[in-house]
Amino acid sequence: MSDELDEIQAIFFEECAEGLVTAEQGLSAMQAGDVSAEVIAGVFRAVHSIKGGAGAFGHADLTAFAHKFENVLDEVRGGKIPPSPGVVKVMLSAFDILTDHVESAKGLAPRPADEAALAALEQVLANKGADDGAPAASAPAPAAPVVAEAPAAPAAEEADEYGFVPMAVSLDDFDAPAEAPAAADAAWIVTFKPSRAALANAGEPLLIIRELETLGAEIVAVDTETVPPLRDLDPEDAYFTWTLRVPGEIAEGDINDCFDFVAPDSLVQVRRDEAPAPAAAPVVEAPAADTGADEFGFVPVSAPIEDFAAEMQRVVETIAAASPPIGSVETPSIAPKAGGDAAQQTIRVDLGKLDLLLNLVGELVIRNSILADRLSPADRQRVELPELARLTRQIQDNVMSLRAQPIKQAFSRVPRMLRDLSVETGKTINLETYGETTEVDKGVIEKIGDPLTHMIRNAADHGLESAEERIAAGKDPAGTIKLSAEQRGARIFVRVQDNGRGINRERVKAKAIEKGIISADAVLSNEEIDQLICAPGFSTAETISNISGRGVGMDVVRSNVEALGGRVEIHSVPGEGTTFTMILPLTLAILDGMIVRLAGQRFVLPLAHVLETVQPEPGQVKRTSPDSEVIDMRGEYVPVKRATEIFGLNDDRAVEDSLVVIVESEAHGKVGLVVDTIDDRREVVIKSLDQNLHPIRGLGGATILGDGSIALILDIEALVASTNRYTPKGMAA
């Protein structure tokens, strides 16, 4: 049972995560000036659902905070508070706290200090957003307690030094109202009979009654008349009817809120207790009055269903008629909602299942090409085989697209991070993002989170100058960080670009010498100095800040990205800023490869890198030093590397008996690789070596060939880099 609850709770947290993403996107849009009703309603719905779920699982802090937030959103939605930049700013801060509350509810973080944010929300509510630029919540200021001691001044007063404005707080909220009932309205009588559907949807009545009790409700009657004899009892049906008395001063809306998540066919009535005497009488009112409840107290609900059915009928007819009468009377009433939901319609699928599917499709592709190989050329041309190949390809593309996610998911945490960083560093930082919709394999998205965090922190902390420095340098006091993603061929480029001071190469070099990373007399190019930032144990921060400066950040970036088969490029212009570029593979799954042999063993060379192959003439390959060779390619001398040497394979084959594959590498241009022979060209499914082992330098993974044997996939970039005496961990040599 508790497992089940955990499972449901896990779903709730998943929904929270989605809700938070939606809310943040909406708030960001509002910040950017899009304050349309749809956007606001989207944010409202997201926060509302979080509140509802949180209440059901008893996360009181989260519920309380979300509730306050929701109140403000509701007012904004209703047009009572204008969504001015100041209000949006308060809401963004509130959103950050809400995120922390969700983490706290998961047990991953301590309860956040939300007083400042709550006070800011209160203030917005009290002022109806009139006090625009109120900076109250933008800083997680010492949480000044909001007390009601100030004389209740209804209108906005001048903000005090903390930016707080005194406001009226009803003391009734704090103390149980001793004399209130006398003066207040008659108590509410709430009748609640959950439906079978409510139980089926895990609408636990106890939780709702508890929630009502927090409002001061008392159960005055439970109608058990409808419970059938045990032999007829259906354990999945609902039989009880509860009658509760709620203090009269509670707003009707608050009572109704408790029933937000109850299936709509449950009986819920809220009315004033006009005649206090017969409170306990079973209440069967309005709907039942004309239709009559059956013996179990069920109220027929045929009417709405018929309405709905009729509506559906009309919609179906409209579609069947294949004419689009968008302007007709009924359609608009459902169209916007249906349309909006349709865009978001998703189902949750275990990632493991997707991976399995992807693997199977990969195998299918391979079998397909093997089948093609086995057939005679004449059979190969028959229509069935190309058709099968085309279908397989389509399935493959579709399955791949299932795993592809917009990179927005990885970018989404950046705005929050920058807001925090902005507070911590005292720098004003603008964020510009481009290419958020670029689709990348989910595996890649998951793994670039950490590197991206480090890069952003690095840019905010080291890259950007303080406002004073920027003004002195004649720059806009607000720094800008540009985050962009784009696809180029089979690679994804993710850039973090700041317009800060650029890398101080003198200092970097001095630091590297001091830390023993390079020798004192090393002569390095500017690019090599920039690369030192990624060397292990390197950090130039004068003081170790809690943002960056422990000297692990950029090292982590490089190793993470390399583990993904990518690399990091650094480009810096002193005084103008620094750009970090992560170059990542688009997918981790399938590769167009050339099967080659090295010392008899089969390897896969990614075809994307191959320019041409040559059978060297005698004398075409020449030594330029005892351990380096070049090949004369029509007058152009291209360095030649023997992969067999890099891998320590025995190979005494003369170069004239071998083939030279000219490959193009991102980092080092053209390089010739010596291989024994080329066996084949085919698509291969990449199996990562770190699934059961660990990444191996020089290999991009392994694949299973048609005969069941394994061929290792060459990582061209790493191989070529080793031509240039690249040591695996930075410049330690």
Next chain:
Amino acid sequence: MTTTNDNAGTDRKIVTFSLAQQTFGIDMRALIEIREWDEPTPLPNVPGFIKGVTNLRGNVIPVVGLAERLGWEPSAIHARSCVLVVNIAGKQAGFLVDEVNDIVAIGETEIQPAPEVETIEPSVIAGLVRIATRQKDGTRDEKGTMVLLLDLDALSLTKHLDLAA
């Protein structure tokens, strides 16, 4: 503690195998399957005891020369050589052993801790246990055999990475 083999509680089953004239055992729960030896695809830039990778129903798994890994002379491949495919912390690996002997049930209480011996790394021997062995003629050898129980987690191929992280 007057427990005998019969009522000591058969807490777990172990697979016993021979390697370098010793008898070793691993927990049955970690065993995925036993395969015949098939020359794996060699890997570059890995320690010598990793003999390569092989295809286990579409999964690429490393094959480890267990004898070398434990510091014994490398196993000679012969007709009864086989590979124990095991699961170590979610990762699969194959261990080359000389011969698989038996599956025996042992009680948790029968396991003695491995004596402290000087080794270059934390012990991969989780404990010692004496089992009665079956003779070729089916009779039990009452003297029994000492089995070295292996600590599979200590044999993880990615342990150094986990420690670095």
